Amino acid sequence: MVIRCKAAVLWKPGAPLAIEEVEVAPPKAKEVRVKIVATGICGTDIKSMDTKEFSQFCPIIMGHEGAGIVESVGEEVSTVRTAGDKVIILCIPQCGECDTCLNSKSNICAEIKVSERHLTSEDTSRITCKGKFLHQYIATGTLSEYTVIREISVAKIDEGAPLEKVFVIGCGFATGYGAAINSAKVTPGSTCVVFGLGCVGLSVIIGCKAAGAARIIAVDINKDKFAKASSVGATFCVDPQDFDKSIEEFLIDMLNGGADFCFEVTGKTETVATALGSCHKDHGVCVIVGSLGSWSNITINSQLFISARILKASVLGDWKTKEELPKLVSDYMAKKFNLDRLITHTLTLSEVNEAVQLMKSGQCIRCVLLP
Missing domain, CATH: 3.40.50.720 (NAD(P)-binding Rossmann-like Domain)
Structure with a gap:
């Protein structure tokens, strides 16, 4: 079924993010629908939001650093199988099949070409608002209560991982x-x-x-x-x-x-x-x-x-994302490093524009946004 929920939508560059009701369709083949539990605002988000040339991708759900829980999966999905699996969002996919993925010296999967168009598939996304389909930033769009993402951009992580901490491994920390x-x-x-x-x-x-x-x-x-x-x-x-x-x-x-x-x-x-x-x-x-x-x-x-x-x-720190970011989550669980000092503020998704201003002013290292 279609899920109606809230998301932070950029309608035009330079404008504040608008909290809108969006419709999130079920995942299709090789896609996963995720309930986003924790997400952050990254400097890359902010730089894109303020760039005039970014208008070609608007309206768009911003955000690419997040973690959540699998709500449902489409056909042919094998790496996450159970509704309830905890996952980290991968802003660089790993298909495991292209020349880059098979080369140990690079992590820029060839499938990033879809991400650069801010789409979850070749020409569309699964999320709409006011009758318009929404782009999803870097093919993820984590500033939403639910999102649909390709399986190659989601990785299962330790079931005991605190999502409000490890979300930052998806971009800032890993980078x-x-x-x-x-x-x-x-x-x-x-x-x-x-x-x-x-x-x-x-x-x-x-x-x-x-x-x-x-x-x-x-x-x-x-x-x-x-x-x-x-x-x-x-x-x-x-x-x-x-x-x-x-x-x-x-x-x-x-x-x-x-x-x-x-x-x-x-x-x-x-x-x-x-x-x-x-x-x-x-x-x-x-x-x-x-x-x-x-x-x-x-x-x-x-x-x-x-x-x-x-x-x-x-x-993104040269990590092979799908296989290595879950290992970083496990390292965090084993107390090999501490993420607490990186997360300085906690707000709700509805307060996303306050988080943006905190980042721009330099008052915030990373703000976790919760539903």
């Missing part, structure tokens, strides 16, 4: 933690610099600490985030505005030539060159973690490449 563990492959005793102290940046710090980094320098222009950064493992915090010299020069002097690993997590193109230049010229690795936006140009002085520095990107 940052994996950037340190998988993408950079931070080494024991190394020095790391993290530019940007939101949920993802703090998760990078957690990853660096877990990998055994000896020094972790946290960089941000919002000093209110320094205590949080220190609590998750930063050994030194710095505001670039406090110096007459550039932060790059400061770090090179402080670290005797630069850092072993630098992470750009601000999502600002101008910070990429700063992060790369802050790496040691002989062996430094710089990882772009922040969402820079589509087709943004990055200006980097060619002198930075007359060296052995490495510049690379990381998407």
Whole structure:
């Protein structure tokens, strides 16, 4: 049967999200209908919502970081079989069949082409509002009480997992933690610099600490985030505005030539060159973690490449999502890391616009939205 419920709909870029009654149809073959129990607002959501070019996808249900309970499944679904299974939403699918999924060096499943059109299938979605079908952000649309998602974008997790905590593994935590563990492959005793102290940046710090980094320098222009950064493992915090010299020069002097690993997590193109230049010229690795936006140009002085520095990107921490994000949930259950410090606010779905403003103002690391 069709389920009527509430969802946060963006009707046009720059507008507040509207809480609307939507109709969620039953899942078709290889689809799963999920009751969303916990979801969050990510910086990527906000950046998209404020972009004029995003109008081609409106109206759209936003949100891509969430966890919930299986309500029903369509035909040919095998990886989640039972109504009541706890699942985490995968903003990058894993079909397990394409060349990328079969390649151990990448996690960008070929089926992401559907996600980029913000549809659950080739040309439509299962959710409508006021007679119009709704796009679903990154083919998920977690800012809804119920959603229908392709099976390749849902993974079953530990039945004892607290969904109001582990939802953040679906994007923010996995992105940052994996950037340190998988993408950079931070080494024991190394020095790391993290530019940007939101949920993802703090998760990078957690990853660096877990990998055994000896020094972790946290960089941000919002000093209110320094205590949080220190609590998750930063050994030194710095505001670039406090110096007459550039932060790059400061770090090179402080670290005797630069850092072993630098992470750009601000999502600002101008910070990429700063992060790369802050790496040691002989062996430094710089990882772009922040969402820079589509087709943004990055200006980097060619002198930075007359060296052995490495510049690379990381998407969702390089995790093979369907097989590895459930393992991260299990690691959380085994107390291998703590997510509590990342979740600073709890609101309801109806208060989603307040959550957006908390994120924009820098007052919030991650807000969990409950039904």
